[in-house]
Amino acid sequence: MNLPNVWGQGSLFAYSGLDGINTYENSLVGTLCGDMLGVVFHTSTSIFLGFDLQNISDIEYELVASDIVKLHVLHRKTGRKLPLFFLFNTENTVIGMSPNCAVPYVYCTRTDEVKNKGKINIYAIDGEYIAFAKEEIDDMIKFALSYSKKSEEEATEKLKTSMEADVEHEVKNKVSFFEKLPRLVQKFEGDDRNLSTDENIMTDKNGSTGENVNTYENIENIDTDKNGNPSKNIKKALIEKTFYKCFSVMKSQVYSPEGIFKTMWTTPDRLPHKKLWLWDSVFHSFGNKYISKELAYDSIRAVLATQEEDGFIPHMAASTGERSDITQPPVLAWGVYCLYESFNDKNFLEETYSRLESYLKWNMQNRDKNKNWLFEWEIDKESIVCRCGESGMDNSPRFDEVEEMDCIDFSCFMANEARYMAKIAKRLGKVNEEKYWNEVYENIKRAVNDLLWDEEDKFYYDRILSNGNFKKVKSVASFLPLFAGICDKYRADCLYRHLTDKNSFDTELPIPSISKDDPTFGTDMWRGPVWINYNYMIIQGLKEYGYIELAQSILKKTIEAIAYWYEKDGCIYEFYDSENRVSPSKLNRKGIPLEPYNFRIRPQAIRDYGWSASLYVAMVLDNGW
Numbered sequence: 001m002n003l004p005n006v007w008g009q010g011s012l013f014a015y016s017g018l019d020g021i022n023t024y025e026n027s028l029v030g031t032l033c034g035d036m037l038g039v040v041f042h043t044s045t046s047i048f049l050g051f052d053l054q055n056i057s058d059i060e061y062e063l064v065a066s067d068i069v070k071l072h073v074l075h076r077k078t079g080r081k082l083p084l085f086f087l088f089n090t091e092n093t094v095i096g097m098s099p100n101c102a103v104p105y106v107y108c109t110r111t112d113e114v115k116n117k118g119k120i121n122i123y124a125i126d127g128e129y130i131a132f133a134k135e136e137i138d139d140m141i142k143f144a145l146s147y148s149k150k151s152e153e154e155a156t157e158k159l160k161t162s163m164e165a166d167v168e169h170e171v172k173n174k175v176s177f178f179e180k181l182p183r184l185v186q187k188f189e190g191d192d193r194n195l196s197t198d199e200n201i202m203t204d205k206n207g208s209t210g211e212n213v214n215t216y217e218n219i220e221n222i223d224t225d226k227n228g229n230p231s232k233n234i235k236k237a238l239i240e241k242t243f244y245k246c247f248s249v250m251k252s253q254v255y256s257p258e259g260i261f262k263t264m265w266t267t268p269d270r271l272p273h274k275k276l277w278l279w280d281s282v283f284h285s286f287g288n289k290y291i292s293k294e295l296a297y298d299s300i301r302a303v304l305a306t307q308e309e310d311g312f313i314p315h316m317a318a319s320t321g322e323r324s325d326i327t328q329p330p331v332l333a334w335g336v337y338c339l340y341e342s343f344n345d346k347n348f349l350e351e352t353y354s355r356l357e358s359y360l361k362w363n364m365q366n367r368d369k370n371k372n373w374l375f376e377w378e379i380d381k382e383s384i385v386c387r388c389g390e391s392g393m394d395n396s397p398r399f400d401e402v403e404e405m406d407c408i409d410f411s412c413f414m415a416n417e418a419r420y421m422a423k424i425a426k427r428l429g430k431v432n433e434e435k436y437w438n439e440v441y442e443n444i445k446r447a448v449n450d451l452l453w454d455e456e457d458k459f460y461y462d463r464i465l466s467n468g469n470f471k472k473v474k475s476v477a478s479f480l481p482l483f484a485g486i487c488d489k490y491r492a493d494c495l496y497r498h499l500t501d502k503n504s505f506d507t508e509l510p511i512p513s514i515s516k517d518d519p520t521f522g523t524d525m526w527r528g529p530v531w532i533n534y535n536y537m538i539i540q541g542l543k544e545y546g547y548i549e550l551a552q553s554i555l556k557k558t559i560e561a562i563a564y565w566y567e568k569d570g571c572i573y574e575f576y577d578s579e580n581r582v583s584p585s586k587l588n589r590k591g592i593p594l595e596p597y598n599f600r601i602r603p604q605a606i607r608d609y610g611w612s613a614s615l616y617v618a619m620v621l622d623n624g625w
Contacts (some may be wrong), residue, residue, distance in 0.1 A: 002237045003178055004245035005061040008570015009034030009597055010607035012066050014270050015088040017256035022091040024319045028147040029270050042271055044126040045110045049145055051102040066252035068174040073102055089170050092147040093162040097140050104143040106132040122152045131155040133163060181247055182290055182621060184240045242563040243620055246613035249572050250287050253610050259319030265302030268610040272603050275316045278303055278328035280611055282335035283533050287614025289342055290621060296339055297348055304355045311362035326378050326390040329413045330363060332356055333420040349424050360417055373447035374406035375414050385590040395590055397520035397527055398462055398473045405462040405471055408452050412480035415444040445486040458494040474515035476534045482541030492545045509561045510554050511535055512578035524588035529575040532612045555619055562616050572613045574606035
């Protein structure tokens with residue numbers, strides 16, 4: 001197995017609900033440092049776990065995952081390779097071992113009080129408590145760090161328990177997560193590294209032991225692009241390494257049941273986001289199904305747990321019951337049916353049908369003011385940088401200086417949901433409801449083609465309610481008629497030509513969120529960069545319409561770009577440069593990126609992002625790579 005071993009500043013380090021209890025409010029969460037070997041934990045202040053490296057000539061990373069780092073340091077004088085590792089063993093404790101030439105230490109940027117109790121140091125900051133201890137065992141140092149929001153006594157007890165843990169056993173438990181995942185088994189020349197203890201362990205998509213083998217026939221090595229830009233030598237081994245990195249990211253974003261959530265639930269990235277998000281959770285389920293069937297189901301069940309009596313589902317919510325008052329792109333029925341196709345489980349269709357119906361009818365009643373079968377996002381008229389968070393396209397120029405619009409994306413999402421509700425109703429033998437949802441689908445389809453198609457530009461646009469004019473911003477949203485199956489062959493061919501036009505959407509890494517020839521095109525979130533979820537949906541649409549070659553080309557470029565920047569930066573990003581030249585860490589996000597990196601000041605392109613990871617896994621496995 002080629003497991004992830006790239007250190008990246010900002011990579012998530014957190015305990016997963018797959019391993020035990022972790023909580024929304026009390027879990028310790030960190031990110032890897034950029035200028036030192038260590039982790040910064042993001043409590044009320046910054047707490048660093050670092051290592052004082054003496055006489056070290058090199059570091060070789062063996063495993064860099066979301067809850068364990070395993071490496072060797074090369075001693076300058078003796079030439080010996082010495083092991084060093086640290087990991088989460090509960091939601092609030094980290095344990096590890098290091099050699100004497102890499103002494104662990106804790107540093108707090110601010111403390112109210114520091115106490116020394118024998119071998120234990122206690123740091124008190126704003127009612128939070130960090131305990132740290134280390135002891136020499138032969139020529140190694142065993143250490144532990146614990147965190148409590150309650151008391152120094154609790155932090156101390158957690159620390160003492162952790163210092164007694166069998167560290168080697170804990171390491172094996174962390175590695176076993178990867179051993180149970182689908183296996184990409186093609187032999188990679190020159191890379192014999194294998195952390196697995198059992199080469200024959202593999203699971204299928206249902207979580208059962210069996211053959212789940214994927215090959216790499218479609219992946220080529222690329223040395224340089226046509227412009228001679230830096231080498232993008234995407235080795236087959238890197239695809240696999242990125243694949244397991246993505247699983248590690250997915251693992252980090254699983255919470256255990258708590259509060260309003262009676263099942264496991266997921267979040268986009270643990271930091272800076274912590275809550276559950278509506279459409280993110282559906283995209284998470286497409287990758288989570290390769291961890292387990294129940295995790296995939298729970299990803300969607302948790303969203304439905306936030307539903308209010310009138311059918312409304314908020315775009316984000318916390319286990320505490322806190323929630324927003326806007327919704328998000330409706331993709332739940334599509335997600336449920338996709339899981340049905342994977343597991344052939346009608347019980348899940350039965351379980352979710354009425355809630356899906358209630359939600360979609362809420363949208364129909366509350367997001368179609370003029371009752372023309374076209375849907376309008378809620379607009380935040382006061383915001384400059386996020387005028388339409390409900391659409392998911394926070395700062396898209398589609399929403400600059402406008403108010404309500406009949407929106408191409410919302411209408412396509414609703415059409416797609418209606419056709420998948422019809423599919424679900426058919427599977428459940430609900431004849432009348434199947435007919436109803438097919439009629440809804442046809443009504444939306446007709447309205448989109450009659451009112452949102454511009455024959456002059458041969459493109460779909462939003463239409464401004466107040467004056468009936470098109471909002472002529474060419475965005476990636478306008479390709480969703482392919483995803484929803486609502487354009488005829490003529491219009492589909494027109495969209496194909498836009499996707500293959502070098503002056504608009506055929507960028508080095510497709511598909512840009514805004515056309516290159518739009519004056520707002522740039523590197524800021526939804527104003528140019530590429531988003532993996534939209535690529536995923538449009539690839540599905542292209543396949544449905546028979547544009548297989550273009551779909552495969554976009555798929556391949558997407559997979560390779562994610563892998564390329566993982567190798568460079570060690571992270572899976574929220575969005576990517578459409579020219580594939582600039583690291584996503586340098587792209588704008590409602591403002592220029594900060595140097596040095598510090599998301600506590602202002603969020604930047606988010607690192608180790610949930611749906612980028614889960615959809616990478618889905619793209620690799622669903623397409624037989």
